[in-house]
Amino acid sequence: MMHYRGRVFRPPFEENSLLLEATVGCSRDKCAFCSLYHDTPFSPSPMEDIESDIRFIGRNRTRFKRVFLVGGDPFTLPFKRLRRIGELVNECLPRVETIGCYASVRNVLAKTPEQLNELAALGYSGLNIGFETGLDDVLAFMDKGNTVDEAREAFARLSDAGIPFTLNLVMGLAGAGRGIENALANAAIVNEAQPQLIIVTALNVWPGTKLHDYVEAGEFAPPTLREIIEEEAAFLRATECNDTFFFGMHELNPVRVNGNLPQDCDFLADELEAGIARFPEHQLDAPIRQIMR
Ligand code: SF4
Numbered sequence: 001m002m003h004y005r006g007r008v009f010r011p012p013f014e015e016n017s018l019l020l021e022a023t024v025g026c027s028r029d030k031c032a033f034c035s036l037y038h039d040t041p042f043s044p045s046p047m048e049d050i051e052s053d054i055r056f057i058g059r060n061r062t063r064f065k066r067v068f069l070v071g072g073d074p075f076t077l078p079f080k081r082l083r084r085i086g087e088l089v090n091e092c093l094p095r096v097e098t099i100g101c102y103a104s105v106r107n108v109l110a111k112t113p114e115q116l117n118e119l120a121a122l123g124y125s126g127l128n129i130g131f132e133t134g135l136d137d138v139l140a141f142m143d144k145g146n147t148v149d150e151a152r153e154a155f156a157r158l159s160d161a162g163i164p165f166t167l168n169l170v171m172g173l174a175g176a177g178r179g180i181e182n183a184l185a186n187a188a189i190v191n192e193a194q195p196q197l198i199i200v201t202a203l204n205v206w207p208g209t210k211l212h213d214y215v216e217a218g219e220f221a222p223p224t225l226r227e228i229i230e231e232e233a234a235f236l237r238a239t240e241c242n243d244t245f246f247f248g249m250h251e252l253n254p255v256r257v258n259g260n261l262p263q264d265c266d267f268l269a270d271e272l273e274a275g276i277a278r279f280p281e282h283q284l285d286a287p288i289r290q291i292m293r
Helices: 048-058 078-092 104-111 113-123 136-141 146-159 180-191 210-216 225-238 265-278
Strands: 018-021 066-070 098-103 127-132 167-171 197-202 243-248 257-261
Touching: 018 048, 048 078, 078 098, 078 113, 104 127, 104 146, 113 146, 127 146, 146 167, 146 180, 167 180, 167 225, 180 225, 197 225, 225 265, 243 265, 257 265
Parallel strands: 018 066, 066 098, 098 127, 127 167, 167 197, 197 243
Antiparallel strands: 243 257
């Protein structure tokens, strides 16, 4: 029997991965737009449970090719714990080729280049990072816990170690009137970082978040639906990716597209702009509050 103590969230691309709980909750749990782990205090999973789960799966001769460590940001675990998990996976699950997890910029910067090299050699690959925005003032306002330059440093360290990564971006996070500015800032960082995968999600103002309070207090003006779609299209047109998959199919996204960059770049942007016509004007130009209720 596997040990799961917390809620399990995973990226859509991990549907065939072994979901192995390594942490419960998020070590930060402060980002203004996020309430995912408010009811789940952070704690590392006991190493005995992790080892027991890996050995249990190993005894059952399953065919998993990838392990995805579950929790808000399992890469926050100390290097030695991540190394031990990697060693156990290699020992007990010989078919597994890669190990991924959610990770923050701070989690990456807490590891030395040598440690990242060692984790890469153990199979760590495809880290899923909440980058959110390339604007420093927005990162600070949203209490993300890192600056743009720190993010750039983290992405460079991962690339140097040969650890591919996914960047998550939130369309509309800079608020009303700043969509194009956000798009260009995001594209500049993405062009430098060359992630394996980009996942974009439209901003939603969830009840129970600090962002919800900011909106109620008039301290944050949410963008309109039109601005969110135009921001995504502008972002795509400004990207210069060598080989990146773009995933914009999240259920929060008003127009859903995905494809390969650079070849599908203009097509995807055209689709987004054409999608604007599907909405009535009164919806397009009203500030989003909460798309899903
Ligand atoms: S956005 Fe990510 S890092 Fe921030 S609180 Fe939510 S799960 Fe934690």
